[in-house]
Amino acid sequence: MTHPTDISLHAEAHLYGSSQDKFLQDEDTLSVAELIPQILMERKSFVHLSEDSIAAEIEARKSGMDIDEDASKTGSAEAFSPAQTGDNLTSISQNVANGSGPDSEDGESSLEKFHRQKVDLLGHIGSALNETSLSLDFVSLLMSAEKPNITKSTISPHLSKTVPLGSLSADRLESVSGSVSGSASDSRSGSAGSSKNAESIGLGWKYQSLRNVTGLFRGAASQLRGQVAVEKNYWHQINKVLAHGEVLYKLRDPETHARAIGVQYGYGDSGSTYHDRGVAVLRKNDATGDVSFRPMTASASVSSASASASASSRNRFTRVRVLSKIDDDYMLTGQSALQREELEKHTDEAVLNELETARFFLFEDDLFYHLVREAKNLIGYNVTIIGDKIIVDVHDQVLELESIYYDAENEEDLANVYQNTNRESSRDNARAQQMLNFLKIMLCCYYRYRLTLKHKMPTSYTKWKQANSHPLLLRPLLGHIRHQRNCRQMKALLDKLCRGLDTNSVTHELQEHMYANLTSGPVENPFQKAVQRPLSTFTIVLEKVATQQHLKAEVEVTASEIFVDLVVRLTVARYKSKEDLEDNHDGSNVLSLDFTDLMDVGESLDWTLANFLEENEQ
Template sequence: MPFLKINPVLTESPRDTLENGSNGTPANGTPQSNGSLEDSSLPLNQLLAKIVSQNGPFVDITEESLLSEIAGNNKEREGKQMKQEPTDEDAEMEEAFPSPGMASSDLPSPSLAPSASPASSLTVEEFMKQKEKAIGYMDSALNESSLSLDFVSLLISCLRPAAGTSSMSPHLKQHVKVGSLSSGRITRQNQQKDEDIARDKKNQSAGRGWKLQSLSRVSNDLKAAAERLSGEISKEKQYWDGMMDIVRSDEVVIPVKSSRNGKSAKDIGVKYGFGDAGSNYYDKGIGLLLKDRDGGELYFERKDVIPQVQSMQSNGKGEAHKVVTVKIYKRRGGKQDESDLELVGESDIVGRIPGDQGCKVLDDIRRARFFLFEEELFYQLMKEAATLISLQVKVDSGKIFVEFYHIVLEIGFASAEEIAKEKGELVSRNEEFDRQADEVGCFLRLMLCFQHRQNLQKRRLPPISLCQLQSRNQTNAQSVLMLLRPLITYKKHNRTILKLKTALKSILLNLEAKDEDKVNKIMTDNFRIKKFCNDPNQMKRYRSKHRLSRGNPFIRCLMSPLSVMELKYKGRLRIILELTSDSKASFSTIVVRVDKSERGDGDYGKEILDVEFSHVREVEDCVGWVMRTAEKTNQPDAERSEVASAVANGLPSENGLSNEAGEVPNDTK
């Protein structure tokens, strides 16, 4: 709290005070300056204005004028000091005989005149001390009044801020907040009556009851909140424990944007699809890991399933888990009617569905991955089957039918529950055909994995120039799916091999007078066959080192199968049949080469026939005629001319069809 400071130094003597009166005014009524006391108390702007009014502007003040003024002031001060040192006798004389020039009105009033008591005779030092003491009392009173004013102003500012702050000191405004002090009236309590005391006790007891009731309610609320918080903590712990189990199982956890109840939110998801493995299926296989609100358990939910596809798969009965099934039918009596088909084999896919392994969320993710793979497999099979009409493949009622002569292969997409139910009702079938159906299903799934691998390799190709990009795009456009094609091609190839062996055996039976023992001995000793000899993985340099050509175990499925059969007959003829089955054609190409030994010693240095056919019947007629002709004659020139004339007169000859370049190597013997 700032205090008002008053300069106690006085420039006037007691004599001047008495001469000038109580107000400091001289007897003649002319105001007199109070010297340094008055000048020092003035503000700077007023002091400057006073100096300018007395002495003129500062421009006119010179050093000589200042020196002369200082000298005059010094003389005046010395004169005043001489006047302030009168003797006691002079003072008594002045009091007894005042000067004649002093008017009666100018004399001191009786109240101000000194009394005749001894105390009135004071020295100058005593007078100055009493004066300083009086000034100190005045300063103390002023400070106390300032403190009281600040206190009252702060008290008033609580109710009337404007009135309180107007009289408040700047120091108090700076350090104390306005309105921070308040007051209340204290009334004196009178003697209460018994009724009042009883009423007060009753009110106190009622208030105490309300307080106890409130405390009880608050404690119950706190207890319920603690229990609820404990339950939430246990739910969160259960949720994150399940999340850590998923992370430890090497599942890919990602943030996923989802919309629930019309609001967009960001949840934690898991990738269970095959997009990173090269799959281009519409369903990328992204699921949500959500928390159950009731129990806090973690559960799995599929995301972004197309509504049309989902309704088609579930058939309005909720989510259905469907798998690809393979069934083998056999024609009874060789008829082409579908009503005569007999089910002889079926794949067992239900047993391969992932079962429960202890963690429900992981089991759901594994099952979702399994059924997503089955969906993509059937989608790709249907897409490929639409381009295989020339290979006796048709699509009917959501199923794929592949004709293999007397065997019909059916590929369907059915619910796992229905398959398990039908399997329990069906009678036992041929285990051999069941095994074949399982092998076909396994082959199709492996080929889909290989298709993913090829797509992934295409993505990893380095960028190329624009001129090469067009050729690469054309190559990608010409690339076809290879799921059913290799299966049909190799089945057809094996069937043709069996037909050729049967044809050769039939020719030998005709030549050997139906002697089956002799024919069997010839087929055992002189007949050799090498299947799929164009498979690079069958070469010795790869087989001996347990390596794969180009690191690709499916390279055989990408190539047209080539098999070579060799039959030596009586040391004079060597018949070589090269069978090539194209995956894009419904027929096979058979190259027939016949070499003859002149001496019968096994040196087959003379080629007498090299012709190409596309039907086994033509091969049987040509080879049979050549072998019968070789039996009749031993003359080489006549034999060649006779064979040439026979071919010209109607025997099967080359039909102009040849293998595609690069698919069949020349060194296939």
């Protein structure tokens, strides 16, 4: 019975009407631009797509076989006869080998398989290179024990940094066998001799290794003893510095940037405001353990060899000189000397001596710094600053305060040998030295004053505080010198007025009371004279012989807040009798004025006394 042939039905598109599916496309009517994406979606690639494979696929469909079933059942020959499926199996196997067919849809594509195999190949190549490099490093390290210069160019950089050259070596040992020929006794004696020889060689190797290890231990022990001695010496000197009462703390060495121990030899904790804090590094000598003193200044980056020389060349000290006017010319009559005993060795430790020397010269620098700072506000009072010298003109004398370099080798200049040639040139040496000591003591008082301010409640920083924040150093000294000169001139002026009086008609009495503000009561503070404005009084009492009337004139000579300005207060009162004067009763004020010039005071007193005498004549 014959099977009916397949009947193909085709319906026109207009017969569907509105019920036609919009997404159902006719493959025969698709354009090339629409057909290629659809083929790529189904086949995934055109690489393994050929005319033969398409023809085989069409032939398989005509014979009623599915390509997927053929790909999964290529090994079973029972499903199809050899005559019918021989050609089909051949074409399908070719498609599978080429990467086209059903595996491209369900599994990985040929491109992905290519990339995967490429990655595997690169991995194998990298492993081979690594193993080759490792083998080359091993051989180079093994050869470095014999030929280190040659193996430097072949060994890897990482291995050369982590493993030293010559650390891997090998030796070849050959065994000594007996003679093959000979009798059995000779063989036994030869084997016994070779074993004894091998035992001796082994003992030799052990003895050599033991000696090497012993040498290593002895060297390590000697090195440890040396390090212990160095550390003991270092910490012994550090303990000496600590026992001296110095402040130690940790810091970084500015030269080596290593951790070190620093010492503070400055006066920062004492209230100093100087820009140099006075900090030094106690640098350790790694070979001996000795401690060297290295101040941390602007030039601290110099080498250790020139650090001491540069530090000594920077040392300065303050000197006071007195020039007196002799025969219309100013001659040197006094000069302060350096206190050499303060620079002498106090202990046997060189570090402590260097520390004390640095502290001494730091105080000298701080002193002159504040003197210059204070002298800037006294330019209008005959004070001049020229370089490292402050010149103070006080009528018939000139004071010079200068900062000079310290030269330890020039002992004659330090001891004022050339200045002490005669009595006239050295008459004011003690006065110059006392001025210098006064300035140093006042600087110490300023330190103490700064410390007391830290314990008080802070107040507003006014303009007056800003102008008077510097210490009282030069102003009290200059103020007291000017005050004594003003008092001498006032005494001479009053004596001149008293000498002009008629002793027959009037009697007079003149009293002088220097520093009346200090002698009126017990002095509680020894520095009260230095921090308070000076005040001296002159009292002149006139008595009329005929009428017994009394005139009392009180003159107070003092200064302003800056110590250098002259202030004179004149008070004149009249009394009818001596009893009223003593009791300060029933008196009338005649005059009460303040002056800043002694000539005005003299004219006012002259007018007052003349007026009192004229009333007597009337």
